[in-house]
Amino acid sequence: MSRTTDMTSVGFVFPEFDEDGRMTGYYDWLAFFWMPEEGIRKRELKDGMPYRTWADQGFLELCPGAVVDVREMKARLEWAESMFDLQDICFDPAESRQISVPMIDDGYTCIDIRQGYSHLSEPCKKILELVAGEKLRHGAHPILRWNAHCLATKEHNDQLMWAKPERHKETARIDGIAAITDAMARAMLGDGGPSVYDSRGLRTA
Numbered sequence: 001m002s003r004t005t006d007m008t009s010v011g012f013v014f015p016e017f018d019e020d021g022r023m024t025g026y027y028d029w030l031a032f033f034w035m036p037e038e039g040i041r042k043r044e045l046k047d048g049m050p051y052r053t054w055a056d057q058g059f060l061e062l063c064p065g066a067v068v069d070v071r072e073m074k075a076r077l078e079w080a081e082s083m084f085d086l087q088d089i090c091f092d093p094a095e096s097r098q099i100s101v102p103m104i105d106d107g108y109t110c111i112d113i114r115q116g117y118s119h120l121s122e123p124c125k126k127i128l129e130l131v132a133g134e135k136l137r138h139g140a141h142p143i144l145r146w147n148a149h150c151l152a153t154k155e156h157n158d159q160l161m162w163a164k165p166e167r168h169k170e171t172a173r174i175d176g177i178a179a180i181t182d183a184m185a186r187a188m189l190g191d192g193g194p195s196v197y198d199s200r201g202l203r204t205a
Contacts, residue, residue, distance in 0.1 A: 007034065010179060014187075027136055027137070031180065037062040038065055038066040077089055111186065121159035124161050124181060
């Protein structure tokens with residue numbers, strides 16, 4: 001989530017299943033991005049990225065004015081409910097309450113994915129494994145490809161997570177990968193592996 005200078009992203013993760021209902025190990029990603037339209041040229045020059053072109057091509061949605069309209073993200077999640085077998089909606093708790101609280105009221109399962117090693121190490125490692133094994137499909141989305149190029153990792157006690165770029169000092173952005181990683185924390189549970197949620201239950205906003 002962001003409101004002014006950065007991109008906001010919603011990412012969907014689809015594990016592939018065989019005809020017997022078993023996970024094949026392949027995953028598909030679908031990502032959506034938003035950014036305020038005001039100041040877009042200044043951000044293009046600063047970041048060196050073709051935001052306007054991406055918007056014209058349908059990869060980026062520009063919100064009129066200086067802030068991202070959270071109603072557009074909520075509408076996208078509701079669209080996903082009508083299009084897919086939507087299981088859970090995973091949120092980075094920062095800045096998300098204005099979407100997650102009304103969606104919980106509407107009956108959606110919303111889960112906080114805390115942004116720390118204990119919640120993100122497993123999905124980050126899984127994503128690296130999928131990339132190495134060529135088992136990840138994302139439709140060559142140009143913003144996701146850029147986000148992946150910007151990725152760096154940090155480690156602590158054999159745990160790993162993405163190093164978040166400093167927004168005011170760096171032009172690197174990983175918003176789409178961060179959203180996908182939150183979703184991966186839940187999507188990969190279908191293989192029957194252990195999860196932190198097995199021991200403490202779900203957290204909702």
